[in-house]
Structures are given as structure tokens and as C-alpha cells.
Amino acid sequence: MCEASNCIFCKIINGEIPSAKVYEDDNIFAFLDLGQVTKGHTLIIPKVHRKDIFHLEPEIAEKLFSKVPVIAKAIQKAFHPVGMNLLNNNSELAGQSVFHYHLHLIPRYGKDDTFS
Numbered sequence: 001m002c003e004a005s006n007c008i009f010c011k012i013i014n015g016e017i018p019s020a021k022v023y024e025d026d027n028i029f030a031f032l033d034l035g036q037v038t039k040g041h042t043l044i045i046p047k048v049h050r051k052d053i054f055h056l057e058p059e060i061a062e063k064l065f066s067k068v069p070v071i072a073k074a075i076q077k078a079f080h081p082v083g084m085n086l087l088n089n090n091s092e093l094a095g096q097s098v099f100h101y102h103l104h105l106i107p108r109y110g111k112d113d114t115f116s
């Protein structure tokens with residue numbers, strides 16, 4: 001069980017809120033972003049609740065980042081993007097809206113992408 005009871009992403013990990021799962025192991029969870037700025041837009045989160053990068057231990061970051069290429073390749077295989085952005089917002093000022101640390105993987109298809 002994840003510890004922050006009022007956190008949307010903890011509820012997703014615990015299955016209290018449904019999500020389209022992309023990847024899961026003992027330490028991390030990846031699922032499609034509800035907003036889908038491009039097709040296949042995916043969020044990668046640690047299963048432990050950490051607010052942002054300033055609260056993330058290197059050991060947790062290591063487990064998370066080591067799976068990024070695996071997840072990126074799975075998205076590439078499923079959606080066939082030309083490229084991909086890896087993005088992480090920390091603090092409201094920097095655009096963070098959910099305060100459970102997460103990486104965005106945003107597939108890129110071409111000039112008609114709604115994300116720039």
C-alpha cells in the first residue's frame with residue numbers, strides 16, 4: 001500500500017482509481033496520462049510517495065530511471081512515434097500539478113503534435 005491517502009497517484013498504484021497500465025514492477029508503475037498531449041503520453045512513478053525531485057532518494061531514482069528505456073521502447077513499439085520527450089516538473093511554479101514525483105514520456109509524431 002502507498003502511504004499518502006489523498007494522493008491520486010497513490011490511489012492509482014493501489015487500484016482505487018483505474019488507469020491504463022503500461023508497466024509495473026516491485027518499485028515503479030507506469031500508466032497512460034489522462035491528458036494524452038500526444039498518443040501514448042505515459043507517466044512513470046515510484047511506488048513510494050515522494051513529493052518531487054527534492055524529496056527523491058538516489059536509490060529510488062536509480063530504480064526508476066533504469067526502467068525508462070524499457071518503457072520508452074514499449075511505447076515506441078506500440079505507437080510508432082518518430083521521437084520522444086522526457087519531462088519532469090517540480091513545484092507548482094515549474095508546472096507540477098500532481099505532487100507525487102513522476103516522469104512524463106511524450107511520444108512525438110511530427111509537426112501536428114499538440115505539444116511543443
Ligand code: 5GP
Binds near residue numbers: 033035036043
Ligand atoms: P504534472 O502537471 O504534475 O507534471 O503532471 C500531472 C499529470 O497527471 C497531468 O499530465 C495530468 O493529465 C495527469 N493526471 C492527473 N490526474 C490523473 C488521473 O487521475 N489519471 C491519469 N492517468 N493521469 C492523471
Ligand code: ZN
Binds near residue numbers: 002048099
Ligand atoms: Zn502518492
